[in-house]
Amino acid sequence: MAEIPAAPFPFTFDPKSMALVVIDMQRDFAEPGGFGASLGNDVSRVQKIVPTVKKLIEGFRAAGLPVIHTMECHRPDLSDLPPAKRDRGNPTIRIGDEGPMGRVLIAGEPGTAILEELAPLPGEIVIEKPGKGAFYATPFGDELKRLGAQQLVFAGVTTEVCVQTTMREANDRGYECLLAEDATESYFPEFKAAALAMIRAQGAIVGWTATTDEVLQGIADA
Template structure:
C-alpha cells in the first residue's frame, strides 16, 4: 500500500490498481465562447481547477502511475449523437454547430482539444 498525505486523513491506495482519469478538460468546456459557456456555465470555475489538475497529473507521472484522458467529441456527420442530446436545453449553439472554436464538440475541431497545460503525453 502507498499513502498520500490528505485531509482529514491520509489516503491509502494500491498503486498497481490506481490510475488518474482526467475527464473532458477541453477548450469547448473551459474557454469563453465555447460550448460550456453557451449552456450558461461559468467557465471560470473550470479554469480555476486547472492548476490542481495539472499538479495531480504531474504527481501521477512522477510516480509512474497511469494517466488517462477522455474527450467528449462526435463524428462530423453526427451519426454517433442521439437527437435528444443535441436538442436538449436552450444553448446559444448546439453540438455540431459552428462556434468560435470550429464545430462544437466535433472530433478534430480546435474546441475539442484538451487544454494545453493538461495535454496528454504520448501513451496517455
C-alpha cells in the same frame, strides 16, 4: 499497501494498481466562446482548477503512474449523437454547429481539444466518449484491464455530470474510486458540493474524496 487520508475514511491503495483519470478538460468547457459558455455558464470556475489538475497530472507522471484523459466528442456525421442529447435545452449553439472554435464537440475540432496546459503526452491514453460516462461506447474498460488498474483517482469536469457518472460506472464494475476534490469543478458550486457528499455518503457508496496534496503525498509515501 499505502494510504491516502480521505473522506469518509482513509483510502488504501496499491501503487501498482493506481491510475489517474482526467475527465473532459477541454477548451469547449473551459474557455470563453466555447460550448459551456454558450449555455450561460461561468467558465472561469473551470479555469481556476487548471493549475491544480496540472499538479496532479505531473505528480502521477513523476511517480510513473498511468494518466488517462477523456474527451467528450462526436463523429463529424453525428451518427453517435442522439436527438435527445443534441436537442436538450435552449443553447445559442448546439453540438455539431459551427462555433467560435470550430464545430462544437466534434472530434478533431479546435474547441474539442484538451487544454494546452493539460495536453496528453505521447503514449498516454486518450478516450473519446460520446456520452457522459467514459465506459459507454468506448475502449475505456479494456484499457483499464490492460493497465491492470483497479484503483482510480479522478479529476476534471463537471463534478456532478461526467465525473460522477464515470465514477458510478466504475464503482459498478468493481473499481475503487477517489475524487481529487480541488481538481474537479462544476459551473454550479452547490452541485459540486452535493456531488461530493453523494459520492462519499454511506461509507463511500460511490467512492472517496481527498485533496490533491493528500493524494500526491500518499503516492510519494508509497
